Amino acid sequence: MEGPKIYGEIFGLTITQTVVNTWICMAIAIILCYLLTRNMKKIPGKAQVIAETLVTVMDNLVAQTMGKDKMKFAPYMLSLILFLAVSNTAGIYGLRSPTADLNCTIALALMTFFMTQFFGFKSKGVGGYLKSFLEPMPFLLPINIIGELANPVSLSFRLFGNLLGGGIIMALLYSALAGLIFFPVLIPIPFHFYFDIFSGLLQSFIFTMLSMVFISGAMD
């Protein structure tokens, strides 16, 4: 699997394949949301039922993992899982998955990291926030700081490694199949099913779930 191609430069910002594919994935997610939620009625049609199911499932998940008092995070988490689900399964429709680039996953993990710190600060206050680094004992301060900084690293590397590893295995499989005469079309199907659909959706779920656990853990 090749690294992301560089297309050009706009105002000193490098436009890579990852940037373009991220915009494509965002467009797919936005169009999906628009198609599911247009002309909503009191008696729902098929599309509205799907949209309502998604929102209800996410609300229940947030209520279970973070608690009923943190329901305001449900929209963010649903957007996050929607974007991740679209971009992790991008391999099926022939795009290079944007999350197979460390830049994209680190950006997402830093969002979770700053949300963790900000909402921990907001709900505990200055004293409580600083005191949480001295628990359970004051001399564990360096360990606590390293532990906080390790969260975005492990979050981003997990997503990146899974997606890139899957992509490398698919690329190796395709290069091996190039010399094969029989059934080179059918063999990749189960591999695509595992690496793109199962692993991709599982990783997007895991990322969202761990974000929820970190943020609610910092708040109470």
Add this chain to the structure above:
Amino acid sequence: MEGLDFIKACSAIGAGIAMIAGVGPGIGQGFAAGKGAEAVGRQPEAQSDIVRTMLLGAAVAETTGIYGLIVALILLFANPFF
């Protein structure tokens, strides 16, 4: 052997050795799945909760293996010594 060739050969061997880290997540995920099966056998009505917790735990257990994979990838494709 030239110096650069030696470094390349050693990097390839190192990448192979780094992937031994894949053993750990295999054991850990297998353990999690076994315990999950046990829990479902004991409490079939709580299956969805058990499966969700098990997948989360399995993904966290996978982290060390992913670190090994990233070290191997760095050695092969982004080696600072080449």
